[in-house]
Amino acid sequence: MKNWSELKELRDSYRQNVAIRLEDGTESDFQYEKEILVCAGTGCISSKSGDVIQNLKDELEKHGLADKVRIVSTGCFGLCAQGPIAIVYPEGVFYHLVKPKDAKKIVEQHLIDGKPVEKLLYHDHKTKEVINKLLDTPFYHKQKRLALRNCGRIDPERIEEYIAFDGYQALAKVVNEYTPDDVLNDLKESGLKGRGGAGFPTFMKWSFAKESPSDQKYIICNADEGDPGAFMDRSVLEGDPHAVIEAMAIAGYTIGANQGYVYVRAEYPIAVKRLRIGIEQAKANGLLGKNILGSGFDFDLDLKLGAGAFVCGEETALLESIEGHRGEPRPRPPFPAVKGLFGKPTVVNNVETYANIPQIILKGPEWFTEMGTEKSKGTKVFALGGNIVNTGLVEVPMGTTLREIVEDIGGGIPDGKQFKAAQTGGPSGGCIPVEHYDVPIDYDNLTEIGSMMGSGGLIVMDEANCMVDIAKFFLEFTVEESCGKCVPCRIGTKRLLEILEKITMGKATMEDLDKMEELCLHIQENSLCGLGQTAPNPVLSTYHYFKEEYIAHVMERRCPAGVCKNLITYEIDEVACTGCTACARRCPVDAISGNVKEAHHIDQSLCIKCGQCLEACRFHAVNVG
Amino acid sequence: MSVKEKVFDFIETESQHQEFEECLNNLQGVQGGQMPALQEAQRIYGYLPVEVLERISKKLDVPLEKLYSTATFYSQFTFVPKGKYTISVCMGTACYVKGAGDILDSYATSLKIKPGETTPDRKFTLESVRCIGACGLAPVITVNEEVYGRLTKKKGDKVLVTYLNQE
Numbered sequence: 181m182k183n184w185s186e187l188k189e190l191r192d193s194y195r196q197n198v199a200i201r202l203e204d205g206t207e208s209d210f211q212y213e214k215e216i217l218v219c220a221g222t223g224c225i226s227s228k229s230g231d232v233i234q235n236l237k238d239e240l241e242k243h244g245l246a247d248k249v250r251i252v253s254t255g256c257f258g259l260c261a262q263g264p265i266a267i268v269y270p271e272g273v274f275y276h277l278v279k280p281k282d283a284k285k286i287v288e289q290h291l292i293d294g295k296p297v298e299k300l301l302y303h304d305h306k307t308k309e310v311i312n313k314l315l316d317t318p319f320y321h322k323q324k325r326l327a328l329r330n331c332g333r334i335d336p337e338r339i340e341e342y343i344a345f346d347g348y349q350a351l352a353k354v355v356n357e358y359t360p361d362d363v364l365n366d367l368k369e370s371g372l373k374g375r376g377g378a379g380f381p382t383f384m385k386w387s388f389a390k391e392s393p394s395d396q397k398y399i400i401c402n403a404d405e406g407d408p409g410a411f412m413d414r415s416v417l418e419g420d421p422h423a424v425i426e427a428m429a430i431a432g433y434t435i436g437a438n439q440g441y442v443y444v445r446a447e448y449p450i451a452v453k454r455l456r457i458g459i460e461q462a463k464a465n466g467l468l469g470k471n472i473l474g475s476g477f478d479f480d481l482d483l484k485l486g487a488g489a490f491v492c493g494e495e496t497a498l499l500e501s502i503e504g505h506r507g508e509p510r511p512r513p514p515f516p517a518v519k520g521l522f523g524k525p526t527v528v529n530n531v532e533t534y535a536n537i538p539q540i541i542l543k544g545p546e547w548f549t550e551m552g553t554e555k556s557k558g559t560k561v562f563a564l565g566g567n568i569v570n571t572g573l574v575e576v577p578m579g580t581t582l583r584e585i586v587e588d589i590g591g592g593i594p595d596g597k598q599f600k601a602a603q604t605g606g607p608s609g610g611c612i613p614v615e616h617y618d619v620p621i622d623y624d625n626l627t628e629i630g631s632m633m634g635s636g637g638l639i640v641m642d643e644a645n646c647m648v649d650i651a652k653f654f655l656e657f658t659v660e661e662s663c664g665k666c667v668p669c670r671i672g673t674k675r676l677l678e679i680l681e682k683i684t685m686g687k688a689t690m691e692d693l694d695k696m697e698e699l700c701l702h703i704q705e706n707s708l709c710g711l712g713q714t715a716p717n718p719v720l721s722t723y724h725y726f727k728e729e730y731i732a733h734v735m736e737r738r739c740p741a742g743v744c745k746n747l748i749t750y751e752i753d754e755v756a757c758t759g760c761t762a763c764a765r766r767c768p769v770d771a772i773s774g775n776v777k778e779a780h781h782i783d784q785s786l787c788i789k790c791g792q793c794l795e796a797c798r799f800h801a802v803n804v805g
Numbered sequence: 806m807s808v809k810e811k812v813f814d815f816i817e818t819e820s821q822h823q824e825f826e827e828c829l830n831n832l833q834g835v836q837g838g839q840m841p842a843l844q845e846a847q848r849i850y851g852y853l854p855v856e857v858l859e860r861i862s863k864k865l866d867v868p869l870e871k872l873y874s875t876a877t878f879y880s881q882f883t884f885v886p887k888g889k890y891t892i893s894v895c896m897g898t899a900c901y902v903k904g905a906g907d908i909l910d911s912y913a914t915s916l917k918i919k920p921g922e923t924t925p926d927r928k929f930t931l932e933s934v935r936c937i938g939a940c941g942l943a944p945v946i947t948v949n950e951e952v953y954g955r956l957t958k959k960k961g962d963k964v965l966v967t968y969l970n971q972e
Binding site: 446484485487488489501502503504505506507508522663766768769788790791792795 | 836837838839840841843867874875878879880881882898899900902903940941943
């Protein structure tokens with residue numbers, strides 16, 4: 181492609197490729213009679229969507245439909261709990277929990293006989309009614325998909341489909357019509373803030389880098405997503421890699437950089453593969469490389485793979501890692517925008533931040549600012565996990581409340597349990613208790629209530645979760661991942677973990693709680709990088725909102741949620757027990773005795789508190805105390 | 806990553822040698838080239854043999870101790886090769902009291918290695934792991950991704966035999 185008008189022509193011709201998927205697609209444009217879109221994101225692939233795709237192709241072949249029906253592998257649809265997901269176009273019928281053996285039915289019943297396969301249709305879990313279209317599910321109602329717009333809509337391995345949906349038009353517009361300051365202006369007006377967690381205004385980062393004089397500058401995409409329970413960036417890269425590539429080229433044009441790197445976890449093989457394909461296709465089409473679209477602007481992009489260190493998600497540690505060193509953070513200032521990779525001015529942004537940029541350029545900053553709150557514009561992607569019905573990936577306008585996300589989109593807590601708290605921001609964040617269920621979620625509000633936006637992991641906890649145990653879990657993670665460079669983080673987090681262990685073992689005193697709080701403040705204040713500075717957050721916020729739980733562990737030697745093994749006992753209620761022996765048979769240590777049809781008994785000296793008896797009992801006769 | 810004392814005889818095939826030489830040639834003069842070099846070495850050889858580290862050091866002009874410092878930082882790199890089959894014996898409490906220790910001992914005796922080590926033919930790596938959360942199936946082992954539960958010493962030996970008989 182040599183110029184913008186060629187790109188526009190291509191877009192118009194590729195539109196036919198995807199016309200069948202559009203609400204207003206003209207039938208005469210359809211290339212195939214039907215299309216079946218199947219999710220090929222990591223979640224669905226683990227539930228064998230690869231086999232589903234293969235079987236569908238085989239069935240089509242068998243029935244001579246291969247040239248009439250196309251199978252499209254897409255990125256994540258979001259509703260991971262119901263995967264693998266498949267959608268048949270043009271009617272848009274959506275199937276969930278599709279197994280490889282269902283391919284035959286879909287082809288024979290749906291495609292040939294024209295009758296949708298009943299058992300694969302989705303039923304609303306509250307009203308029990310059949311919902312035919314994915315977008316009609318309550319899961320999608322309150323969502324607004326910007327960063328995820330192409331996920332589940334296009335084949336990420338075909339640049340044609342990205343171009344068909346206005347792909348690379350923003351880059352073309354920028355290199356043809358915009359000065360670097362115009363780009364900065366659009367970003368400033370849009371109010372876009374970094375989606376990686378800290379929420380620093382994107383235009384400021386870019387303008388610092390632009391103003392730093394240097395012969396060489398770099399653009400970096402931080403795709404080292406490491407928080408436990410977070411998979412937003414992975415999904416964007418798997419579902420729409422070109423959006424990130426395009427935005428990085430725009431960033432290069434703005435600050436005057438000709439080289440970019442995507443630093444991506446090696447543990448994300450599908451994302452790595454699709455990025456590689458994407459970069460190659462962009463180069464082959466003249467959208468990366470020399471003289472992009474005839475503008476005279478050169479930009480090249482390469483991948484750098486992470487090697488399994490959480491701290492490399494911190495931007496200065498990431499730079500060290502690309503340079504080939506241990507991933508230990510550098511003191512800031514100087515900030516990377518002034519002195520970054522190999523000492524040159526560098527812009528480091530997160531995947532989701534980049535994914536927003538092409539659309540802001542195309543549709544204008546006003547369009548973007550229509551969504552969100554006064555201080556936080558646009559949308560945010562969350563990875564919903566934990567004790568919630570619809571685990572998966574959601575994107576909502578800033579300002580949506582936690583209640584809306586958990587109850588309306590997430591479908592609430594399973595098994596009739598009560599919402600207790602949600603954890604945002606992973607090991608750097610904190611928990612949001614039920615009293616803040618209705619706070620509109622944005623950067624400022626979350627900070628104010630002691631949590632943080634973080635990269636977007638959102639773990640829902642119910643009454644059966646112990647908050648001390650959760651804090652301990654995150655601390656274990658930080659201790660493991662601390663790089664060891666600075667003392668407050670290396671030693672401080674270890675000592676903090678030891679106090680938490682004492683509490684969960686029932687060996688702590690009230691004095692320990694005071695020490696714990698003090699230590700938290702020291703670690704926050706004195707650590708070198710974000711990892712250490714935020715490590716105490718899970719402890720402080722759980723202690724703030726669930727102090728009584730901490731005190732119960734210390735004063736009463738009791739874990740109210742029944743989680744901390746040293747503080748609980750399992751006992752069998754002699755009245756409720758029917759003597760069915762299910763528990764005795766499951767007990768791995770033979771601690772349960774009793775005759776058939778008589779009440780059973782647990783020998784506490786043998787019990788290892790694994791909870792198997794509780795799970796085995798169908799008569800609610802096992803009590804946790 | 807951990808550093809084990811036992812050093813393996815370094816064996817490489819001609820194709821491994823060629824593939825890695827090509828990588829090194831491509832990385833010569835590239836800023837920050839040692840990371841991809843280590844990653845390629847780990848991929849091609851399955852671990853980082855000191856012979857290969859020396860080669861990287863010479864070719865890319867990076868001191869050996871620098872490479873060592875980088876390699877020990879990231880969990881992706883190992884200095885001992887992993888076997889084709891990694892046998893992980895769960896030593897969580899439930900499995901332990903149900904005789905996981907006996908199974909582990911039996912494997913160690915049969916394979917003539919200690920937990921954490923790899924057999925000289927690089928077919929097996931033996932590991933003891935923390936609770937894998939399958940207490941209902943105790944005692945449990947995994948061989949690569951495959952899970953085997955409700956084992957006894959005898960059944961455990963049978964599992965090993967099936968893998969011993971495989972390539």
